[in-house]
Amino acid sequence: MKKTHVALLVLVVVAISVISATFLDFSTYETFGSASKEPGKSFHVIGFFDKAKGIQYDAKTDPNQFTFYAKDKSGAMTKVVFTNGAPPRDIDKSEQLVMKGYVKGDVFYCSGIQMKCPSKYKKDMVVGEKV
Amino acid sequence: MAAEFIGEHLLPGQIGYFCVILSFVAALFSSFCYLRAVNTEQTDPVNSQSWLTMARWGFGTHTIGIISIFISLYYVIANHLFEYHYAWSHSSYDLPVKYLLSCFWEGQEGSFMLWMFWHSILGLVVMRTAKSFETRTMSIIAMMQVILGTMLLGLYIGQDIKIGSTPFLLLRHAMQGAPIFSMPNYMTFVKDGNGLNVSLQNYWMVIHPPVLFLGFALSLIPFAYCIAALWKGDYKTFIKPTIAWSLIGGAVLGTGIMMGGRWAYESLNFGGYWAWDPVENASLVPWLTLVAGLHTLIVYKSTGRALTITIIFLLLTHLLVWYSTFLTRTGILGKTSVHAFTGDGQALYYHLLIVIGFLLLLSVALLAIRWKSLPKIKTEEATLSREFWMFIGSAVIFISAVMIIFSTSQPVWAPLYKLIKKKDLAPPIDVIKHYNDTQVWIAIVIGFLAGITMYMKYKNTEAKKLWKHLAIVAVLSGVLALAIALGQHITTWQYCFMLYSACFSIVGSIAYGISIQKGKFKNLGPVTAHLGFALVLLGILLSSYNKHAISFNSMGVRFGFDKGSEEKNIAENRENELLSLGRKVAMGDYYATYIGDSSVPGKDKRVYYKVKFQKIDSTTKKVKEEFMLYPDAFINPKGNESGLSANPDTKHYLTEDIYTFISSATDKGKSDTSTYRSHIAQKPGDTIYLNEGFMIFNGFSKDVQDKRYQPSDGDIAVTAKLTVYDKFGAAHELAPIYIVKNKEYVSYIEDTVRDMDLYTRLGNIIVKSQDSAYAEIMVRQTNPLDDFIVLKALVFPYINTLWAGVIIMVFGFFISLGKLLARRHKNSPADPVLAYDNGDELPE
Numbered sequence: 022m023k024k025t026h027v028a029l030l031v032l033v034v035v036a037i038s039v040i041s042a043t044f045l046d047f048s049t050y051e052t053f054g055s056a057s058k059e060p061g062k063s064f065h066v067i068g069f070f071d072k073a074k075g076i077q078y079d080a081k082t083d084p085n086q087f088t089f090y091a092k093d094k095s096g097a098m099t100k101v102v103f104t105n106g107a108p109p110r111d112i113d114k115s116e117q118l119v120m121k122g123y124v125k126g127d128v129f130y131c132s133g134i135q136m137k138c139p140s141k142y143k144k145d146m147v148v149g150e151k152v
Numbered sequence: 153m154a155a156e157f158i159g160e161h162l163l164p165g166q167i168g169y170f171c172v173i174l175s176f177v178a179a180l181f182s183s184f185c186y187l188r189a190v191n192t193e194q195t196d197p198v199n200s201q202s203w204l205t206m207a208r209w210g211f212g213t214h215t216i217g218i219i220s221i222f223i224s225l226y227y228v229i230a231n232h233l234f235e236y237h238y239a240w241s242h243s244s245y246d247l248p249v250k251y252l253l254s255c256f257w258e259g260q261e262g263s264f265m266l267w268m269f270w271h272s273i274l275g276l277v278v279m280r281t282a283k284s285f286e287t288r289t290m291s292i293i294a295m296m297q298v299i300l301g302t303m304l305l306g307l308y309i310g311q312d313i314k315i316g317s318t319p320f321l322l323l324r325h326a327m328q329g330a331p332i333f334s335m336p337n338y339m340t341f342v343k344d345g346n347g348l349n350v351s352l353q354n355y356w357m358v359i360h361p362p363v364l365f366l367g368f369a370l371s372l373i374p375f376a377y378c379i380a381a382l383w384k385g386d387y388k389t390f391i392k393p394t395i396a397w398s399l400i401g402g403a404v405l406g407t408g409i410m411m412g413g414r415w416a417y418e419s420l421n422f423g424g425y426w427a428w429d430p431v432e433n434a435s436l437v438p439w440l441t442l443v444a445g446l447h448t449l450i451v452y453k454s455t456g457r458a459l460t461i462t463i464i465f466l467l468l469t470h471l472l473v474w475y476s477t478f479l480t481r482t483g484i485l486g487k488t489s490v491h492a493f494t495g496d497g498q499a500l501y502y503h504l505l506i507v508i509g510f511l512l513l514l515s516v517a518l519l520a521i522r523w524k525s526l527p528k529i530k531t532e533e534a535t536l537s538r539e540f541w542m543f544i545g546s547a548v549i550f551i552s553a554v555m556i557i558f559s560t561s562q563p564v565w566a567p568l569y570k571l572i573k574k575k576d577l578a579p580p581i582d583v584i585k586h587y588n589d590t591q592v593w594i595a596i597v598i599g600f601l602a603g604i605t606m607y608m609k610y611k612n613t614e615a616k617k618l619w620k621h622l623a624i625v626a627v628l629s630g631v632l633a634l635a636i637a638l639g640q641h642i643t644t645w646q647y648c649f650m651l652y653s654a655c656f657s658i659v660g661s662i663a664y665g666i667s668i669q670k671g672k673f674k675n676l677g678p679v680t681a682h683l684g685f686a687l688v689l690l691g692i693l694l695s696s697y698n699k700h701a702i703s704f705n706s707m708g709v710r711f712g713f714d715k716g717s718e719e720k721n722i723a724e725n726r727e728n729e730l731l732s733l734g735r736k737v738a739m740g741d742y743y744a745t746y747i748g749d750s751s752v753p754g755k756d757k758r759v760y761y762k763v764k765f766q767k768i769d770s771t772t773k774k775v776k777e778e779f780m781l782y783p784d785a786f787i788n789p790k791g792n793e794s795g796l797s798a799n800p801d802t803k804h805y806l807t808e809d810i811y812t813f814i815s816s817a818t819d820k821g822k823s824d825t826s827t828y829r830s831h832i833a834q835k836p837g838d839t840i841y842l843n844e845g846f847m848i849f850n851g852f853s854k855d856v857q858d859k860r861y862q863p864s865d866g867d868i869a870v871t872a873k874l875t876v877y878d879k880f881g882a883a884h885e886l887a888p889i890y891i892v893k894n895k896e897y898v899s900y901i902e903d904t905v906r907d908m909d910l911y912t913r914l915g916n917i918i919v920k921s922q923d924s925a926y927a928e929i930m931v932r933q934t935n936p937l938d939d940f941i942v943l944k945a946l947v948f949p950y951i952n953t954l955w956a957g958v959i960i961m962v963f964g965f966f967i968s969l970g971k972l973l974a975r976r977h978k979n980s981p982a983d984p985v986l987a988y989d990n991g992d993e994l995p996e
Contacts (some may be wrong), residue, residue: 023532027499028986036551039590040558046580065578080816082943084728105814105943106728110797121581131185 048121053099057124066120066129068093068101070112078108089115091129112136129138157324157979158236161341165320168224171316173665175217175268176301179294182210186291190383193287204287211294215272221265221304225319231254234342237326238262242349255351257361260481260500261319264303266362270369271297271316278373284389288380289373296372299507303500329700350786350797356415363436364412367405368473371438373397374445375470375833378463381519387527391453396972398466403965405439410958417811419799424699425954426692427589430485431559434476441467444546451539451546456609457529459542465516465550472557474511477491478504482594484563501754505619536615538608545601551957552594559586595689599653602682603660607668621663629659640949642697650693657686657843662825677968684961691954701727702740702810703945727946728815731763731908733939734844734879742810750818760784761814761941765803779803783943785814809948816942828930831914833872835924843933845878845908851918852927853887860901861889871928872914877904888929890914909933 051064068091079089087108092098101120112118115136122131185207192200225238234240242255242262256262275293293926306318323342324333332338374394381390412432413425426432445465449456479485482501533540559580566577580586582823607613633655636642642651660969661683669675731737731746738744742765750760760782767777779801785796800813831840833849840847850873861869870885878884883906889901902913 024535024540025533025543028540029547030552031155032544036554039554039593043559043586043590046582046586048578048581050576053466065581065583080730080940080942085729096161105183146154 051122052093052095053097053129054093054095054098054130057089060125061123063121063123063132066122068118068120070115071098072113072120074112076108080107091120099124099129100127101131103131103134105132109134109136156336157339158337160322161231161233162235164224164231164233165236165322166226168221168320169318171217171220171224172320173303174300175221176305178210178214179297179301182207182214183291183294183298185210186287186294189287190291200287203725204755207287207294209277209289209724211272211275211290214297215276215296216299218265218269218272220658221319222269225256225262225265226252228320232345234321234345235339236319237321237323240323240342240345242346242348244345247348248353250355250358251348251353253359254357255348257357257365258321258348258352261304261317261362263365263481264300265319265720266365267369268297268304270362271300271372274360274369278376279816282393283324283387283392285377285380285384288383289376292376292379293372296376297508303503315503317499325441332686354415354419354799356411356435356455357420358477360408360411360415363404365406367401367408367717368435370397370404371442371470371473372403374442374466377513378466379518382463382522385522385525387459391449392972394466395446395449395453396969398449398486399852399965399969399972401469402439402442402446403962403969405435405442406958406965407962408437409435410955410994412969414955417800424696424948425951430560430582431480433556434479435979437557437560438469438472438476440549440556441465441472443913444549444553445469445551447546449541451542455529455533455539456527457533457539458546460523460526460528461543461546461634463519463545463784464836467519469529471508471511472516472553474504475557478508479560480565481527485863509746534612536608536613536618538609538610538613541601541608545598545605548594548597548601552591552598555590555594556587575932576996592650595654596646596649599657599686599689602685603653603657605680606660606664607678625656625660625663629655632659636694640698641692642693644697647697650689653695654686654689658683658690660710661686663841673973674967676907676959677964677966677971679964680967681961681964684957684959685966686970687953687957687960689957691951691957694950695948695954696933699946700740701944701946702742703727703729703744703943728908728942730945731941731943739765739945740947744945746943748909749941758784759787763922763941763943765810772833776793781810783812783814784816787817806952806953807950809951810946811948812943818939818941828915828932831929832918833927833929840907841932842876842910842931845876847874847886847912847929847931849929851926856887856889858887858889860899862889864893866894868895870914870917872912872929874903874912874929876908876910878905878908884908888912888914890917909939939975 048063048065050065053066053068054094056064056066060096071090071092074090076087076089084100085102085106088100088102089108089112091101101122112134117137117147119137120129120131121133122129124130172706180480185203189200189203189207192203209377227233228236228245229239230249232239232243232245238259238261238506239255243252248254255264271293274295275290276294278289279286303316303731304318305316306321307315310314316679324330324338327333332341335341349588365970374397375396377390377397381387381394408424409432412435416427416432417425442465445462445468448462449464450460452462472945480500483502533543552618554889562577562579569575603625604622607618607625627792629652633652636655637648637651642648651677661679665671665676665679665683669679729739729744733743733746733748736743736745745764745766747762747764749762761784763781763783764885764895765779765781766775769776781801783798783801785798796814796817802812803810833840836849836851840849851872853873854869856869856871858871869889869891871889874883874886874888876886884905888903891901893899900913900915902911904911911932913930913932914927915930918926918928920926
């Protein structure tokens with residue numbers, strides 16, 4: 022075998038092993054129920070903002086936190102505490118939320134939200150990505 | 153049909169759509185003629201020449217068509233012709249003229265147009281310069297224009313299949329069935345457009361997409377040359393133009409990508425210039441493969457090796473541009489991207505899949521047919537040869553591209569995973585960490601290779617000399633890296649490696665340029681590009697590793713490193729700070745004070761917040777430094793929304809940036825709940841206490857000097873003379889006016905101190921005796937605790953290293969290009985040396 026072929030082979034093996042090692046980084050989509058089976062571990066949960074209960078945000082007590090209620094795909098309603106900043110624009114008008122976070126007790130602690138907005142012409146929005 | 157509706161302007165759309173068809177047909181014609189010219193080249197040169205002439209005319213017509221589409225659409229947008237769906241959905245009356253161009257790239261049709269526009273301009277250049285390769289390259293380019301042209305057709309086949317979408321679609325056709333369009337005068341109800349997304353209303357957004365799309369378009373030319381080389385079986389002539397076009401492509405695409413980063417940094421509030429967002433990744437990956445291809449192409453030019461891999465890299469680059477279009481435009485990334493465009497439905501999805509499949513098939517088939525006849529060199533290269541390590545470096549860059557595209561494509565392959573494992577896979581929780589963890593190793597390897605390989609010669613290198621050079625570089629860069637690591641407190645070991653690698657590359661490039669190339673400018677292209685790239689690596693490391701929030705006194709999240717548990721990770725993210733009006737808050741080395749905003753109710757939706765930063769000497773307590781930042785936000789941008797859309801403001805120092813943006817603010821339009829309070833001043837000299845200051849009543853005056861007051865007969869006008877002292881001790885004179893008109897009714901003219909948000913009104917004059925009267929002073933002042941902003945302030949140390957690195961790298965590409973083109977003028981086709989001073993002859 023040529024030297025270049027050996028080198029390439031080594032590189033490919035390294036690349037594959039790195040990709041497999043970081044494969045564990047990928048999270049899964051869960052419901053509040055299935056996420057609560059592993060409290061403290063972060064998952065993605067797809068849910069819907071509860072318009073009736075609204076957002077509780079008081080910048081004076083804590084500018085980094087707000088709470089709302091969301092229903093997941095199985096229909097379970099859970100209190101969500103967002104711990105990463107102020108409420109994003111239009112969260113109350115969103116069609117769907119993808120929330121990153123973990124369950125502890127009865128509460129879903131959320132560190133990132135991506136919203137699907139009703140208007141076809143508005144781009145999806147993300148908040149609370151770590152910077 | 154047109155007669156049914158009133159107030160429509162159908163002509164620009166008809167002209168525009170005619171040009172869509174014209175440019176499509178012309179491209180088809182041109183492609184066909186070029187193909188005929190190729191086929192008759194050998195057998196019938198005379199005929200081939202006339203096919204060629206027709207093909208050129210065809211392509212010229214095509215270009216004129218494309219430009220006319222552009223003008224027509226610009227006319228529609230600039231004149232706010234909202235009967236057109238495109239204008240209605242992407243612009244509005246209040247959109248400043250300078251952002252009209254941004255409307256083009258907000259929509260899908262406009263982006264494809266921009267892409268086609270650049271292809272056609274580049275096509276004209278190729279037409280004039282490609283010589284013996286013209287017929288083949290141009291038939292590919294014209295064919296690509298046909299493919300892109302289908303994206304604008306907006307044709308229906310039967311009920312369900314739609315091919316492309318035209319930018320000249322009428323609103324009433326886009327929303328068929330909506331009851332408003334049954335009225336002939338529906339235009340009178342379409343008052344305004346939907347407007348441009350506020351995050352695109354930024355000057356970087358005016359220039360960044362054209363540059364980025366030019367970069368994407370440039371990937372077509374090396375693609376076309378590679379196809380043409382395979383087609384013709386000529387693997388020599390294509391080298392020079394392909395290197396030239398790859399250099400331009402690398403420079404422009406690199407610039408475009410970093411302009412996007414700069415835009416994100418300056419106008420988006422995701423807190424940085426790079427977030428490993430799928431849209432960013434999708435444009436980075438073709439750049440990586442292009443750079444890999446450029447390096448192997450130089451190896452091929454100098455040694456005759458690595459032709460096959462070069463062709464694969466360069467073909468792949470253009471395919472990846474199409475793939476990135478697929479990722480970002482079809483909505484497939486939906487759940488994972490900040491700015492993936494919402495999908496335009498299934499039509500585009502399959503359309504792009506077909507295109508990618510076709511191009512892939514074309515590339516693979518051609519390569520397979522020619523595989524055996526591609527020139528290859530049987531012997532092995534020496535271990536200490538430049539070509540061997542350039543090849544390894546290119547392979548590493550390619551692996552980086554594969555890793556990034558694999559993770560970015562997660563939504564594409566997740567359904568497959570679900571089929572096998574029955575699990576719904578999501579993107580990583582910490583996306584940035586996911587990419588950083590792998591790419592840091594690539595950066596380390598590339599940094600070292602870029603530094604080392606320059607010192608090697610093609611074929612073989614004298615080992616002793618090489619080690620001597622490298623040892624000097626290793627020691628010098630070790631000292632530099634150590635100094636930086638200690639100064640910047642870089643302790644994580646893999647990032648220490650990255651630092652050393654970047655320093656190695658910087659020192660290596662500079663030393664090579666000075667000691668071996670003796671600073672000869674025309675030879676400095678590769679060295680300069682490598683130096684720039686190494687500075688980019690260093691800039692990324694310095695600005696991101698020690699990026700920290702000062703709005704919360706923590707060291708922030710370093711590079712998205714895991715802190716052990718989710719709770720801790722999240723605690724680190726508490727980076728927002730509440731700033732009440734006028735209250736000084738400590739932020740890192742500074743004190744920040746929110747001292748008011750620019751809002752005028754009902755006037756401008758964009759509100760600037762004035763935040764004063766002061767650095768105070770700890771011993772003398774004197775203000776050492778003071779500056780203002782004006783982060784702004786669109787409060788309630790479309791009238792019916794909640795929340796705000798913020799734009800950061802940044803204080804740039806040579807060594808660091810202080811970057812601030814608003815996370816939340818009081819909506820004055822809604823929450824102006826403060827009411828007038830009554831105060832009675834009994835005699836001149838009485839004091840009324842205010843929030844953060846006080847006011848002294850100086851008596852009445854009948855001498856009314858106020859532009860707002862027009863005296864008329866029978867009026868009695870009296871002012872109360874007031875002096876307001878704010879908390880800084882400054883005095884403001886106020887004179888609210890009390891007017892009795894015709895002895896019948898009372899009116900008031902108020903007076904204000906805007907900085908204090910103070911409104912005063914002379915509410916009543918209570919006559920007590922012949923020469924004494926009380927004044928009822930009505931005072932309205934927003935409670936400073938009710939007027940607040942929530943601010944996030946981040947520090948990016950040494951971020952200028954990054955921007956400087958990008959500029960230097962791009963400059964390096966152009967030095968190389970300059971040298972290449974200068975040689976072309978000298979007319980020395982056999983000269984194989986690109987920008988290297990020690991290349992060898994290309995084997996025959």
